[in-house]
Amino acid sequence: MTRIYAVWPFVATMTAIVAASNFLVQFPFQHLGLGEILTWGAFTYPAAFLVTDLSNRRFGPEAARRVVLVGFVLAVLLSVWLASPRIAIASGTAFLVAQLLDIAVFDRLRHGVWWRAPLVSSLVGSAVDTALFFSLAFAARFSFLDTGLGLQDGSLAFAVPLLGFGAEVPLWVSLALGDLGVKLLVGLAMLVPYGVLITVLRPAEA
Numbered sequence: 001m002t003r004i005y006a007v008w009p010f011v012a013t014m015t016a017i018v019a020a021s022n023f024l025v026q027f028p029f030q031h032l033g034l035g036e037i038l039t040w041g042a043f044t045y046p047a048a049f050l051v052t053d054l055s056n057r058r059f060g061p062e063a064a065r066r067v068v069l070v071g072f073v074l075a076v077l078l079s080v081w082l083a084s085p086r087i088a089i090a091s092g093t094a095f096l097v098a099q100l101l102d103i104a105v106f107d108r109l110r111h112g113v114w115w116r117a118p119l120v121s122s123l124v125g126s127a128v129d130t131a132l133f134f135s136l137a138f139a140a141r142f143s144f145l146d147t148g149l150g151l152q153d154g155s156l157a158f159a160v161p162l163l164g165f166g167a168e169v170p171l172w173v174s175l176a177l178g179d180l181g182v183k184l185l186v187g188l189a190m191l192v193p194y195g196v197l198i199t200v201l202r203p204a205e206a
Helices: 004-024 047-059 061-082 085-109 116-138 171-189 191-197
Strands: 159-161 168-170
Touching: 004 047, 004 061, 004 085, 047 061, 047 085, 047 116, 047 191, 061 085, 085 116, 116 171, 116 191, 159 171, 168 171, 171 191
Parallel strands: none
Antiparallel strands: 159 168
């Protein structure tokens, strides 16, 4: 069984990434006319899957789940402080479901070519995470997560052109698709540090 102190660097890194992402997702990326398509959180969050995959490869799925669960609790607590209760709830739900799915997919593919497990698991996890987070955090049907706590409704339900040029959709839908596109690209880029770090972080049982 993996000793708890061995996974704490992964837990600390995971917590920092998720807390930062939950803060940054509140701010549109106001460059290149992408304010209705993208948030700053899309650039940081994919690194969470890198942390999960590295801990999974190093210590196995049980330890990776421990990293996710402890990181989940700490990140939600920090997110309530840095963002809002609604974003913390949305983030916590999406994070937990997507990361546990990432672990399951990675573990199933871990014995194939080195890049397949982290690529497929992070792409699947990113899609699930984006769908859950943006709907819970910004869709009008979940406004009770704000109003039920006596807070102002933070939904982003007003209509905008999809990705800046398509049919009109709620802003949160356009932001979700834009964020997902960036997350997928960043997820691909994360293969570079993953490929470098696996030469150092070999499986603990090896």
